[in-house]
Amino acid sequence: MGADDDGPTLRPMTELVVQHARVPMSKLASLRRMIRLVPQVREMAGDIAVHKADLFLARMTAHQREQLAALDPLIPAIDIAALRALPQGSFGRAYADFLDHNELGPFTLSEQMPPEVVVRNAHWARYALVHDMLHVLLGYGPDLAGEMGVYAFTLAQRLSWVFWLYLPLALIVMPMLAPHRIPRMFENFRRGYRLGRALANQIALPLDRRFAEPLDRVRAELGYA
Secondary structure, eight states, X not given: OOOOSXXXXXXXXXXXXXXXXHSOOOHHHHHHHXXXXXXXXXXXXXXXXXXXXXXXXXXXXXXXXXXXXXXXXXXXXXXXXXXXXXXXXXXXXXXXXXXXXXXXXXXXXXXXXXXXXXXXXXXXXHHHXXXXXXXXXXXXXXXXXXXXXXXXXXXXXXXXXXXGGGHHIIIIXXXXXXXXXXXXXHHHHHHHHHHHHHSOOGGGSOGGGGTTSBHHHHHXXXXXX
């Protein structure tokens, strides 16, 4: 479950790489397209995020490219209505509830998103897709304490060295914003980092294919429990 006929999808990376070789997009062109999309930020937030990563964030490693190559599609369309209809206690229903309760939507890319930009930023696109799934799997809310746990998990997963630049923000600034939550923040940081070190690379797993399964079973089999 996770893809439907109406939402935008992307082909596997092997096909995208071929198109990337035919129709390269420069950084300048990526910047221009991102600027043009800003007035449509609500509808095109996914495209804008990937263009921003293309301009300012670190490139994918060869090992990450190899891990992501088998995903088909790279960015699945999430049928949120179908997830809402799943039984209580399922992973997909918990994910839909998390999005609904926090007035969020699943990460999507438009049909106009240049495939070559997605190819060279596939790890960032996948992270944007699974970020809220990680909240559900870790059992963390969207508050500062929850974001601290997800940040530590991602840091330990070694998605990018860029996350180390945010460490002072996580350890100094965030606690100052909610001093009454400091114990929980550091508890979440320790647990998130420990799990991130222990588990397989989560952005390379087709988590959307497990939406129909019980959340407790998914957590246990992946190693979160």
